[in-house]
Amino acid sequence: MTTTAQTAEGARPRRITLSRVADEAGVSVATASKVINGRGGVGEETRRLIEEIADRLGYVSVGERERPVRGKREPLIELVSDTFLNPYTLLLLSGAVTAAENAESAIVTRQLSAIARQTPLKWAQRLALGGRIGVIEVTSQFSAERERALRKVGLPVVLVDPIEVPRMSLVSVGATNWAGGLEATQHLIELGHSNIAYIGGPRGAACDVARTHGYQAAMQQASLHIDLTEVIHGPFTFEHGLTAGLQVLSRPTPPTAIFAASDVTAMGVMEAARTLGISIPGQLSIVGFDNTMLAHTSSPRLTTIHQPVEEIGQTAVQTVHTLARGEVLPSKRVELATHLVIRDSTAPLKRNE
Template sequence: MNEAASRPASARTGRRTTLRAVADLAGVSIATASKVVNGRSDVASETRMLVERAIETLGYVSQGERQQSLQAAGESSVELVVEPKDASLNPYLATFLGGALEAAEELRVALIVRPFGTASARAPVEWARDLARAGRSGVIEVTSAYSADREHALGRAGLPMVLVDPLDVPRTNTPSIGATNWAGAYEATRHLIELGHRDIRYIGGPAGAHCSVVRGHGWAAAMAEAGLTADVSDLSPGGFTFEHGLEAATAMLTATQPPTAIFVGSDASAMGVLEAARVLGLSVPADLSVVGFDDTILARSSNPQLTTVHQPIAAIGRTAVATIVRLSRGETAPTKRVELATHLVVRNSTAAPPPHRRR
């Protein structure tokens, strides 16, 4: 039998670790394991070592430790893990945090915000155990790298996890919050088609990112429905960044047959598209129409103001906090995947294509 198969079920499935699981792994009785957990001295040193090793392996945290942490802190707290890169300048994250803080104040919980590196750099079991011992009631991840090992470790420590529009596809039973990415992309593309555009390109986000791929499929569905060509195998992947939008749009607009419209997977990347058009001497929207995705402050402050898909980012933040609090109280989420509705906001970056490109 291999090592994984020989471990208790809680270690393999992510179910909360019990004292019985600790005792089974250490090869002792539950009474003996309880003595070690409660600091009793009437246990042989070798036996104590076996139990302590099982506790460390399984990430077991006793109810007494949790209660002591909560009493010391005087409040319930949630760990919020975010990508550190340009976090203070990220309009999506700023809007999300605003909504999350509103819900935290209403529900009387504290949000502890930490960069993703604090989770990824440590062994999952150790990380999860320390969070439980610190009195956390759950973890919200707003990151690009979902980890089943982290989720399993949290489960063993008795802590729920909620993912926010994860770039990687999590397990189907992992609670996640996001927006209607496909519908938003479809509506954006239909808007451009109705204006008369026929050559509409899509600039996506990180390669393989679930939300970007789904947006790409929404674009492709609208194109196919109108009898237009769309290649979903080439979604111009890159970061949801200004730099990627600038680079991808420059390549498209300097090609032999440049598009008359570009749908972009984020407002930040759309700013790069607007800059590429400016550098190349193209007027938006007279020569090129541009649609973004997010409806952050960037869309309202750009020149011209950006037509974009509004996703309720603040509401996503509020929903994530409400969900993790509900799960931490032992309640069941009505659905594992929550998608909040998007809608198109038409501003000044879209218009009919140039007369010589209409057909």
């Protein structure tokens, strides 16, 4: 496991306090407390003002929230994802559930589309009131507005390989994507391939940028031609792999090897090759990324970069618990090591006699 050398002091959430509500309303903390706790002795106009300010700031009182890090209630962690239909997310969820069970807590899952139906602040308040101790985001795009809302209610958030590189005060967990891209491409070069295409993930995604640069570094180290404008980017889906695979393999000089940004994308590339009558690995070698169950159940079995997805899920859960206890992390960014797993989808280049 590799980490940065920074501390994560800024990653601890700074929730909105009763004192902040009182200051903005121009009243004493005692008066604000009466309103928040439903007691009398406060004029109706002042009461409405305090309630409006508390609602706008996202204030959740200690009495209202159920934050049982060490209490009798079971601590809950919200895990938000774009979808739970792909092997990567399911594997990560498996690791998260295991870690939660070990910590005597539980995972609550939610799709990102469900959050979009309410304001980030209302969502964050509901989580705080519902016993959440933190949030894990496995989403296509980091939202600064969601992060600010969680900070207001005092809930930590841990990102798993977000599409953007977030600001440095946030905590994120992922894999050594650059090293994985480098090793995948080096493997194909060592097999004699020189015309190697990369079919990428979402454009601008931090993990895809790193994998692209790893691919680029391996090609340049071998003095091989590379044109990054030819890289086709898209979601980590079978459909993207199929569409991009058909396009790349229909070029006047098609590649003899393809590095795909994910296993599910590699499955789409395999289908494209079958559609065009191209044999794997006889005429085309393919390497994926993730090492999900697809890799060892495909035909042929997929050579891929293993990233410890379950361990990433476990680490994210452990990190949420650490932050919820108010402890300082040694690092804001945790990267877990990748490695190549060679199976049947790659083979030495066949030279024309």
